[in-house]
Amino acid sequence: MQFHSEVAPRTCVDIHTLEAVALAATRSAAVASYAWVGRYDQEAADAAATKAMREALAEAPGRGTVVIGEGEKDDAPMLFNGEIVGNGNGPDFDIAVDPLEGTSFCAKDLPGALATIAFGEPGTLWSPGPGFxxxxxxxxxxxxxxxxxxxxxxxxxxxxxxxxxxxxxxxxxxxxxxxxxxxxxxxxxxxxxxxxxxxxxxxxxxxxxxxxxxxxxxxxxxxxxxxxxxxxxxxxxxxxxxxxxxxxxxxxxxxxxxxxxxxxxxxxxxxxxVSGDAFFVATGISGGSLLGRPRECAGMTTAESLLISRGEIRYITHTTFG
Structure with a gap:
């Protein structure tokens, strides 16, 4: 499966590339918001997750449209419906996003907070307009x-x-x-x-x-x-x-x-x-039975993610240094 652009064929991007972008986006959001776990500041946690996810999506190869986001519903500062992300050097794609699903869980250090996103080909993801x-x-x-x-x-x-x-x-x-x-x-x-x-x-x-x-x-x-x-x-x-x-x-x-x-x-x-090819990614923030929270040790940060795509469930552990 590929996400295609209407311009030159060289801009076609393999789905694995976009899956990697989605994983990077949720990991970045999870690690950024983890600093706010247990601090009883939902707005700060949401802002940190959103900023980190937006910065990661800016590097996506192509032009992504936020078909459905949290900006209007939660009065969040970024990633609102209609926002454009990506570097423009690749295919068009649509995304649905919640950089911090379970803001109260994060704020109160309760299990269940996640960074989540879904990617789909243009026109794949239903847009509810003003329906929250x-x-x-x-x-x-x-x-x-x-x-x-x-x-x-x-x-x-x-x-x-x-x-x-x-x-x-x-x-x-x-x-x-x-x-x-x-x-x-x-x-x-x-x-x-x-x-x-x-x-x-x-x-x-x-x-x-x-x-x-x-x-x-x-x-x-x-x-x-x-x-x-x-x-x-x-x-x-x-x-x-x-x-x-x-x-x-x-x-x-x-x-x-x-x-x-x-x-x-x-x-x-x-x-x-969701009317066509799409995939879903989540990364754990506050832990729980689904995904663990980010862990920091000896200058390394490890995050646990879940990728659901084409009938497969993949659990992915990613470690960054510094």
């Missing part, structure tokens, strides 16, 4: 054909359990611990499933569904659209199932979505959120 939040279901490949975002959670649990060859009581469900999910969590528990309720980090929760080493069966609830698009890149690469629908949390957001001519009722499947 999305209702989502994420499931493993075996259950991708049995989910419906309009189903009540009880029916979803029954259908997913059957597809996975389990009882509902054996399911483990990730739902973020937010006031908006109080009823959903109650209903899932009453149906008999177990619930994991992280304070945030729905990318990490979705990855837990997809990775065979982690004991999670599905993710439910409302999270960010940047996280949704990045999640879809990983889900699509691994053959999982995902559905999403814009879920504005404020009247102004809903009005902006309608003004942009977008539907609040449309359900998007994974192939619509």
């Amino acid at each position: 939040y999305m209702d989502k279901i994420v499931v493993p490949p075996q259950a991708r054909d049995v989910i419906d975002l309009d189903d009540p959670p009880e029916r979803t649990l029954v259908n997913v359990a059957k597809a996975l060859g389990k009882k509902v009581s054996e399911l483990r469900v990730v739902i973020m611990d937010k006031p908006r999910h109080k009823e959903l969590i109650t209903r899932v528990l009453q149906a008999g499933a177990a619930v994991q309720t992280p304070a945030g980090g729905d990318v990490g929760g979705s990855l837990a569904v997809l990775l065979p080493t982690l004991d999670v069966d599905l993710l439910l609830g409302v999270g960010g659209t940047p996280e949704g698009v990045m999640t879809a890149a990983a889900v699509g690469a691994l053959g999982g199932g995902m559905l999403g629908r814009l879920a504005p949390q404020r009247a102004a957001e809903a009005d902006a979505i309608r003004a942009a001519g977008m539907s609040l009722g449309r359900v998007y499947n994974c192939a619509e959120l």
Whole structure:
């Protein structure tokens, strides 16, 4: 697979080159924000991660467009929708980005903070415009054909359990611990499933569904659209199932979505959120079951990353000196 430019053929770039750029970007963001782990300063941590990622992306061979970023949603200083990155000497590509997924985890030194990014060919990544939040279901490949975002959670649990060859009581469900999910969590528990309720980090929760080493069966609830698009890149690469629908949390957001001519009722499947070749990368910041935190020893810094691309999951440890 190659990302092509409309100019001379010499500007075609092998996907491995862009994977290396993505890994460098998330590693840089992770190491920069790690200095702020446990310092209770979310803004400083986010700014450090964003600055480092932007500087790394500036070296990318080509012209990248931030199709979906965190700038508008979190009032972040950089990497906003429509921003251009790269050195221009190569193909066009699109990116979805969250330099610091789980800012509160980083600030409070809790496990789960990640630096994340997804790359895709131009036009591959869906842009939600002014929609910042999305209702989502994420499931493993075996259950991708049995989910419906309009189903009540009880029916979803029954259908997913059957597809996975389990009882509902054996399911483990990730739902973020937010006031908006109080009823959903109650209903899932009453149906008999177990619930994991992280304070945030729905990318990490979705990855837990997809990775065979982690004991999670599905993710439910409302999270960010940047996280949704990045999640879809990983889900699509691994053959999982995902559905999403814009879920504005404020009247102004809903009005902006309608003004942009977008539907609040449309359900998007994974192939619509990411419609072509794409890959996903994450690097650990505050540690946890998914990826460890950066480690410094004897003048060396080691970071742990995850690359999901073309049906493969690769764990990569990278050490820098100085």
